[in-house]
Amino acid sequence: MKEVQNTLKSIVENPRHIFKLTVQGVLVGIFSGLMVCLYRFLLNGSEDILRGYLKIINGNIFYIALFFIFLIILGLLTAYLMRWEKDAMGSGIPQVNAETKGFMDVNWYKTLFAKIVGGVFTALGGLSLGPEGPSVQIGAMAGKGVSKLFKESKTDELRLILVGSAVGITAAFNAPLAGVVFILEEINHGFDKTLVFIALVSAIVSDFISKIIFGQSTVLSFPISNIPLSSYWLLIVLGLVLGLLGYAYNVGMIKAEDLWAKIPKLSLEVKFVSVFLVSGVIALIIPEISCGGHYMMGMLDVAVPSLGLLLLYFALKYIFSIFSFSSGAPGGIFLPILVLGAYIGAIFASFFIPICGLENVLIYKFIIISMAGFFTATVRSPITGIVLLSEMSGSTESLVAMLIVCLIAYVVPTLLGNEPIYEALLDRLLKRRQEEFTPEPSRHVLSEYIVPLECKYIGVEIENIPFPKNSIVVSVIRNGSYVIAQSDFKINYGDQIHILTDVNDFPYANREIEEIINGR
Template sequence: MKEKKKINTIRKIEYKNKESFFLIIRGLEVGIVAGLVAVFYRFLLEYAEKYLNIIISTVKDSPSKIALWFIALAALGGFVAMLNKIEPMSSGSGIPQVAGEVKGVLTQNWWRVLLAKIVGGTVCVFSGLSLGREGPSVQLGGMAAKGIARATKADKTTELRMISCGAGAGMAAAFNAPLAGTMFVLEEIHHSLDKNILCMGIVSTITADYVSKLFFGQNTIFNYETVNFPLGYYWLLVLMGIVTGLCGVFYNVVMLKMQSIYKSIKKIPNYIKMPLVFVISGVVGLLLPQVLCGGHSMVALLINEHPSISMMLFLLAAKFLFGAFCFASGAPGGTLYPLCILGTYIGAVFGAVSINALGLDSSMWEEFVVIGMAGLFASIVRAPITAIILVYELTGNMNNILPLATVALISYATANLIGVQPFYETLLSNLTPSDSEKPKLFKRSEKIIKSYVIPLGSPLDGKKIKEVDWGRHSLIITVERGEESITPNGDVLLRAGDEIVFLVSQRRYAANINRLENLFATN
């Protein structure tokens, strides 16, 4: 067995330059399966929301029917609490769980997570909780890919790549945004540009997007008239970037504080707390149904009815507070789409105030709406390139790329200056067990291939290989410089732009990866 593992490791090195074809095949496999799983989940959630609206309209005028509905909600809440206890990895968004698996700090039972997430997420949307499908779709795509990897007996390097690309495929199918799905994996999960992930990822996300479009059509999620933003008013975009950056920081602080408060209430067991959350969702549904679920009805209201500034502020606050409350419970469901909705409302309020104060053309209002989405996404997730590409793909509008980039980058910089940690990174650190509690995630004998690019300004630029402490369990197997592959030895001088390929031992894998990521960090 040990000899077989050595042969597998040697084979990885020998076929490294010939693996593009296999990456494409794996990408197709992942894209088809992850796309079908995400589409199935999307169908379930659409029907769940449809029947929720029917139930609310049926019971709202009858106290006895309302009482029965609340009893049913309490039972559904108890069921979700039971699911979370049976499969804890199915709770919450799902994005930190995928990132943790790829980094080697968490492990998930792929088929149990698939079942629990699909069932739990559907129940939550049917009950009206302010949670979206996009985060769960990322986790579902990753777990579907892990299932394929296990079924085809893929090596560990390939499995981790497939999980990453499955996550991107899930996001692509949920948003109809293949490029954003790929960039999200590179920017948010890996924090680096890995050519192999890029190759497999772009194939998997495009395939998943194609699968999604077969079922849901080719329309973009947001449709609006194109308007060129006047260059003389770009100072407004700078101000808007600062505003969305501050709002993103506030969002992160409040969401995490709410989660902390919920967990601190230990005297009340979760099988009682969760039913209470579901019943409160029922009350909100009767009083303010617009803020239920992901927020599609809020977008329709915004675009079709152009509500007053005071109404937009009220809905913004209500959606945020209700969403924070639902998220804190740990119910299976995502925050990506709800935060996009919050961004549209921040942009709408900012746009309405600007138009009224400066006498701008009212047709610019919808431009502010979509730009606000990119700004808030960039500050919360700390992934500005993903934010720009995502909003472009959601709208299908190339004319707003420069305004999007301006707001997203300023918002990102504002959040970084304040110093609050990115949302999903904080969630992952909260999920990560202590060293004494960590399970043995990987087998020790098989090595994993990882590659990193030396960024401009890196301390590694200009150093010899022997001058850097790479760690005991990381071995450099090649240095890629353009089209040249350099055989590594201690005297090889490293340069910015070099791609260094490692064989990483599965012994203390998470610590090894963390060490390498810190070495190649840009700051």
């Protein structure tokens, strides 16, 4: 036991170990950043190719026939690719979440390849899927690759996977702070100081690479004006609307997945060919809603369409986004969620601005606020949404307004008993994968948990806390000081507790420990 304690102390406090992780964080920033930027570049090119071809079709029957033959081939290739590496299906964020919780051990290089190529196929096919979820998985798998190169412990491997996930958001949006906040709020659900430090280093490196390739301009270039204080009641109404629509989006997504599952004997090939063909029809009839949503965002930047068109585009994008993602095709919902949020804001502003006699330029303020609010309503990560939109717009002037809207948008679906979309998708993924769990060679995972105020075991001795039998509390950091945890040690609010678990027990032990620590 003494030997284990000394080892753990060196891991937690040893400056050399922190320095080594920092160097690895820089390498993750470079490798993950390059992979995500490559993915982003290929998707942009694929969308340009699709839209360029749609322009030259111009009613030509021969060209249209070629287009649909091409879509059938894309559907078959995507199905083959997903059979070859099924962990590349869907968004990728639930898979990363499952891996960091110990439920999966993904082949990093196969997933990296399949995710990038599969994303190119879906972009060429015009499916309403975003690049950001896949970017998180691409970054995470690149981070795992770096850890394998250095033959790191399972604990540090999980850290580098999380660091790579932060790079995915950073390189996709040019938003390093949002990337770090995202992994803390949405994936890790805890505060690990070492993880935060390394993730910040990695995010800065990847952001530098991204800006060299794509430039330094912010993703959104909307003019920002302040909403008069006398009109702040509109934010309450907007928050309620976003909360209800976020609830509807999440329910619709899960119901659509259930509908796909109910189709008897539906092969992956038939499913993906059908999805690609439907996408082709949509691209011919209403190309504005094709692909992830960059084109729809660009429409708002040039000149906001009429209220009728805004409603039409929103409704069709909502349906097409759910249809595309629920099929399991490789791609995410991050961008479609933000685009739908933008259109909700535009619709809301187009209706209320004339009624309230406000300046027309305020429509862009409502668009930005609604993007953060709808993201919060669906994903249930308000801090990420606020930081992300602040970085995307290059302005912090909307912070208070976004806070009001996001808090309301968070509360409404929560009160309605709706699960956050990525948690619901994770639960479904774990149910599908439960039977396929393969034990790994015995290794230890060192996890860190922060004791919150609501923990009912504050002031209780460790020996009297019902931690899983296969887990050992080995150390605690209190007020910056390292303490070896004896059986009679009493935990306090704010303690950073380090718990050692075998890698094969970690998935289930981690869930139990989180329930104990968080007072559920």
